[in-house]
Amino acid sequence: MCGIVGYIGKKHRAGEVLLDGLKRLEYRGYDSAGMCVMDEGREQTFKAIGKVNILEKKIGKCRTKTNIGIAHTRWATHGKPSIKNAHPHKSGKIHLVHNGIIENYQELKDELIKKRHEFYSETDSEVVAHLIDEENKKYDFETAVIRALTQICGAYALVIIHEDEPKKMIAVRNSSPLVIGVADGEFILASDASAIIQHTNRVVYIDDGEMVVLTPDTYRVKTFSGKNKRKKEQLLDWTDDEAQKEGYSHFMLKEIFEQPNAVSDALRGRIILKNGNAKLGGLIEVTEQLRDIERIVIVSCGTSYCAGLVGEYMLEEYAGLPTEVEYASEFRYRKPLVNKKTAVIAISQSGETADTLAAIREAKNKGALTLGIVNTVSSTIARETHAGVYNHAGPEVGVASTKAFTSQLSILVLLTVFLGRQRQMSFTMGKKILSELKHIPKKIDKVFEDEKNIKRIARKYAKYESMFYLGRKYNFPIAMEGALKIKEISYIHAEGYPSGEMKHGPIALIDKNFPSVILAPNDSVYDKTLSAIEEIKARGGKVVAITTEGNREKLKKHANDIIEIPKTLEMLTPLLSVVPLQLLAYYAGAKKGFDVDKPRNLAKSVTVE
Numbered sequence: 001m002c003g004i005v006g007y008i009g010k011k012h013r014a015g016e017v018l019l020d021g022l023k024r025l026e027y028r029g030y031d032s033a034g035m036c037v038m039d040e041g042r043e044q045t046f047k048a049i050g051k052v053n054i055l056e057k058k059i060g061k062c063r064t065k066t067n068i069g070i071a072h073t074r075w076a077t078h079g080k081p082s083i084k085n086a087h088p089h090k091s092g093k094i095h096l097v098h099n100g101i102i103e104n105y106q107e108l109k110d111e112l113i114k115k116r117h118e119f120y121s122e123t124d125s126e127v128v129a130h131l132i133d134e135e136n137k138k139y140d141f142e143t144a145v146i147r148a149l150t151q152i153c154g155a156y157a158l159v160i161i162h163e164d165e166p167k168k169m170i171a172v173r174n175s176s177p178l179v180i181g182v183a184d185g186e187f188i189l190a191s192d193a194s195a196i197i198q199h200t201n202r203v204v205y206i207d208d209g210e211m212v213v214l215t216p217d218t219y220r221v222k223t224f225s226g227k228n229k230r231k232k233e234q235l236l237d238w239t240d241d242e243a244q245k246e247g248y249s250h251f252m253l254k255e256i257f258e259q260p261n262a263v264s265d266a267l268r269g270r271i272i273l274k275n276g277n278a279k280l281g282g283l284i285e286v287t288e289q290l291r292d293i294e295r296i297v298i299v300s301c302g303t304s305y306c307a308g309l310v311g312e313y314m315l316e317e318y319a320g321l322p323t324e325v326e327y328a329s330e331f332r333y334r335k336p337l338v339n340k341k342t343a344v345i346a347i348s349q350s351g352e353t354a355d356t357l358a359a360i361r362e363a364k365n366k367g368a369l370t371l372g373i374v375n376t377v378s379s380t381i382a383r384e385t386h387a388g389v390y391n392h393a394g395p396e397v398g399v400a401s402t403k404a405f406t407s408q409l410s411i412l413v414l415l416t417v418f419l420g421r422q423r424q425m426s427f428t429m430g431k432k433i434l435s436e437l438k439h440i441p442k443k444i445d446k447v448f449e450d451e452k453n454i455k456r457i458a459r460k461y462a463k464y465e466s467m468f469y470l471g472r473k474y475n476f477p478i479a480m481e482g483a484l485k486i487k488e489i490s491y492i493h494a495e496g497y498p499s500g501e502m503k504h505g506p507i508a509l510i511d512k513n514f515p516s517v518i519l520a521p522n523d524s525v526y527d528k529t530l531s532a533i534e535e536i537k538a539r540g541g542k543v544v545a546i547t548t549e550g551n552r553e554k555l556k557k558h559a560n561d562i563i564e565i566p567k568t569l570e571m572l573t574p575l576l577s578v579v580p581l582q583l584l585a586y587y588a589g590a591k592k593g594f595d596v597d598k599p600r601n602l603a604k605s606v607t608v609e
């Protein structure tokens with residue numbers, strides 16, 4: 001997830017509008033920033049590593065009176081944060097900024113190199129500039145863009161300018177957001193309205209498969225196949241802050257709702273159904289070493305630890321690899337038994353968690369192969385592990401981890417198939433898992449349809465002081481994650497427990513003031529879970545059940561409140577069952593008036609012991 005801005009108009013200096021827009025979009029990415037402005041076809045490009053204020057200092061007084069320009073604040077996906085990898089990218093007279101991921105960039109790059117194109121960056125985005133430039137040798141600017149689009153696969157919002165056409169700007173969208181701010185004598189293009197509303201509240205949202213051609217006086221929208229589109233303007237009455245959150249009241253809620261996209265981005269280009277296998281570019285260099293691995297140890301903290309626990313179930317059942325999950329803070333100080341036949345996997349959203357980093361250093365020291373499942377490109381853990389897979393979930397702003405978690409689970413499924421296929425997993429099984437995994441984003445959307453019911457339940461239970469979160473097998477880690485979420489956001493004491501363990505002691509706590517949230521999907525342990533529900537009900541405890549759709553009638557007499565999730569493979573249920581738990585925590589915290597995005601005593605990235 002990056003932030004892009006474009007300006008074309010007669011009223012302002014482009015550079016000023018762009019810098020201001022970048023500052024407001026910084027929450028979307030902040031590892032580097034850049035800008036290209038044009039004055040009568042003379043281009044000026046500025047780039048800086050780090051935040052937008054560093055770019056601003058670099059630009060200094062060089063802000064000439066320009067009225068067209070593009071800018072970008074980056075959240076790295078392909079290629080580390082560096083000046084070379086910062087946008088805008090150029091080829092010949094074409095300059096562009098990109099938000100998204102080009103899946104087939106390597107094939108396209110190889111072809112373009114054969115045609116003598118020289119590349120300066122490691123990014124997927126630069127390939128698009130070269131493709132347009134190549135097409136522009138034979139076709140006009142607009143046609144060249146369309147011809148380039150027919151060759152790229154992936155997600156993109158692109159804003160493109162041409163040195164020979166200083167009064168034209170082209171933008172296109174496929175699966176990455178893009179909105180036009182419309183004012184008299186000027187237009188602003190951006191990833192979201194926060195870069196726009198201080199200039200105008202008139203906006204037009206661009207849809208997938210649409211292209212916009214703008215001049216200082218007018219704009220027209222057409223489909224990639226050339227059909228003109230009439231678009232409706234909308235009037236926004238958002239504040240700056242609301243615009244950054246795209247109308248959601250908190251980043252946490254926005255990020256919960258971003259999960260279908262975060263999962264799609266984690267899977268993009270990595271599912272190869274015809275081979276029944278996953279393609280994980282970041283593991284290519286260690287592929288042969290991974291064949292010889294006899295054991296896996298996952299080290300992580302908090303939510304990332306819960307993701308690791310789900311991974312353990314998947315890896316053991318489907319890849320046949322003995323797997324243990326350890327709190328990184330424990331692993332680092334005991335005597336871990338690892339060797340070169342052990343892969344130690346660090347899972348970390350930030351890539352900077354001190355305990356996880358120390359655990360990885362310890363494992364490396366003992367000769368283990370270290371891998372990372374990390375969201376932040378070029379973070380310390382990403383750099384210090386031997387190899388790894390990036391999440392591509394975009395920055396997570398809310399302290400409570402939500403979209404990073406489902407994205408971590410998605411990568412763990414891909415890894416299970418990859419390692420499984422190196423061992424005993426059949427083509428049919430690999431294909432079955434991956435085909436169903438592809439449907440998960442749509443099924444998460446389906447969970448959101450029950451938001452009203454979840455909100456009602458959250459408000460009802462927000463008054464309790466203590467709760468149990470119970471689950472079994474794949475959903476035991478989700479019970480732990482649900483309890484962690486409600487603790488940190490709503491300050492309710494909650495215990496995540498394996499439902500089968502209740503009868504060994506904790507059930508003594510149950511009474512009418514101690515409700516339980518029970519994960520009860522239609523899986524191989526459903527009957528056992530039903531027994532746990534009965535045991536709790538028999539002791540006067542209230543029950544909220546998360547179950548598979550179609551079960552409501554059957555469960556009605558057992559549970560006080562019911563939330564349904566779509567049917568999926570047992571190993572994939574955690575990707576769906578966690579979503580209502582995130583919403584429960586969010587709405588309970590919001591009802592109590594807490595600062596959901598910045599809960600007390602917590603930090604987003606824990607870089608101390």
Ligand code: AGP
Nearest residue numbers: 302303304348349350353400401
């Ligand atoms: C979860 O909501 C928390 N923010 C916290 O438990 C977090 O998952 C943990 O600190 C690990 O962070 P990491 O994924 O960045 O390493």
